[in-house]
Amino acid sequence: xxxxxxxxxxxxxxxxxxxxxxxxxxxxxxxxxxxxxxxxxxxxxxxxxxxxxxxxxxxxxxxxxxxxxxxxxxxxxxxxxxxxxxxxxxxxxxxxxxxxxxxxxxxxxxxxxxxxxxxxxxxxxxxxxxxxxxxxxxxxxxxxxxxxxxxxxxxxxxxxxxxxxxxxxxxxxxxxxxxxxxxxxxxxxxxxxxxxxxxxxxxxxxxxxxxxxxxxxxxxxxxxxxxxxxxxxxxxxxxxxxxxxxxxxxxxxxxxxxxxxxxxxxxxxxxxxxxxxxxxxxxxxxxxxxxxxxxxxxxxxxxxxxxxxxxxxxxxxxxxxxxx
Numbered sequence: 001x002x003x004x005x006x007x008x009x010x011x012x013x014x015x016x017x018x019x020x021x022x023x024x025x026x027x028x029x030x031x032x033x034x035x036x037x038x039x040x041x042x043x044x045x046x047x048x049x050x051x052x053x054x055x056x057x058x059x060x061x062x063x064x065x066x067x068x069x070x071x072x073x074x075x076x077x078x079x080x081x082x083x084x085x086x087x088x089x090x091x092x093x094x095x096x097x098x099x100x101x102x103x104x105x106x107x108x109x110x111x112x113x114x115x116x117x118x119x120x121x122x123x124x125x126x127x128x129x130x131x132x133x134x135x136x137x138x139x140x141x142x143x144x145x146x147x148x149x150x151x152x153x154x155x156x157x158x159x160x161x162x163x164x165x166x167x168x169x170x171x172x173x174x175x176x177x178x179x180x181x182x183x184x185x186x187x188x189x190x191x192x193x194x195x196x197x198x199x200x201x202x203x204x205x206x207x208x209x210x211x212x213x214x215x216x217x218x219x220x221x222x223x224x225x226x227x228x229x230x231x232x233x234x235x236x237x238x239x240x241x242x243x244x245x246x247x248x249x250x251x252x253x254x255x256x257x258x259x260x261x262x263x264x265x266x267x268x269x270x271x272x273x274x275x276x277x278x279x280x281x282x283x284x285x286x287x288x289x290x291x292x293x294x295x296x297x298x299x300x301x302x303x304x305x306x307x308x309x310x311x312x313x314x315x316x317x318x319x320x321x322x323x324x
């Protein structure tokens with residue numbers, strides 16, 4: 001388990017992390033999210049004792065990381081994929097780490113195989129691609145078979161097969177009862193992998209919640225309904241907790257139906273009400289807010305690099321003399 005208590009980090013007059021309180025529990029994959037510059041990497045460095053907090057403290061499995069006598073066997077971390085000496089092979093890099101904790105050679109071979117590096121184990125690291133470097137970093141993080149794993153942007157540089165591999169790995173680690181904290185900018189992956197989310201912006205805690213609850217708070221599920229008798233269906237659906245909004249599109253003779261967006265009632269209920277009153281439906285489609293949209297809504301005011309206006313769609317010029 002990871003705990004942060006009032007974690008704060010300042011550099012001069014600039015506050016990078018401010019009063020963070022959160023708990024990362026075992027048995028779940030916890031996504032650590034935030035825009036660029038939000039303070040995620042600084043926070044992870046403080047959890048691992050690489051940066052000293054200005055105020056507050058953090059513990060891993062009940063004690064500060066630096067006080068663990070054999071930290072590699074308690075906490076596995078990936079903060080920088082290119083941390084291995086470029087002149088060493090993957091095998092020798094992991095073997096050197098293993099010797100510092102009395103980890104046997106068979107475990108080195110196990111994590112090499114787990115990371116899919118068996119065919120490249122004796123190549124020099126300087127020839128590795130970014131994706132292979134990530135795999136090596138993850139192998140190093142798992143070398144001591146730790147109960148707690150912290151990974152900073154582990155899918156960077158991975159191909160689709162590698163992304164699927166890390167997704168499966170993270171969920172399997174959590175299923176074994178380990179504590180897993182992973183940062184990522186890929187919301188689609190977090191939606192598939194994470195059970196819980198910690199979201200920060202400008203160093204402050206914005207959310208400590210489940211994926212489902214964050215999506216729900218951002219607008220949750222709704223149902224798109226298209227019907228030529230929109231006013232009647234709206235009346236029939238009126239009930240406590242149900243809201244019906246009408247799309248701004250004006251019906252025409254060619255398209256007489258109107259589009260409704262219904263919240264608080266599922267598609268089965270809407271369909272049953274429409275059928276009971278012989279109201280024709282041209283479309284009945286459940287809609288959900290994506291995790292990406294929920295994240296963007298939550299962090300919009302915390303983004304460090306935000307354009308003042310959205311870019312205009314590009315246009316392709318018509319070649320001179322071409323027919324228009």
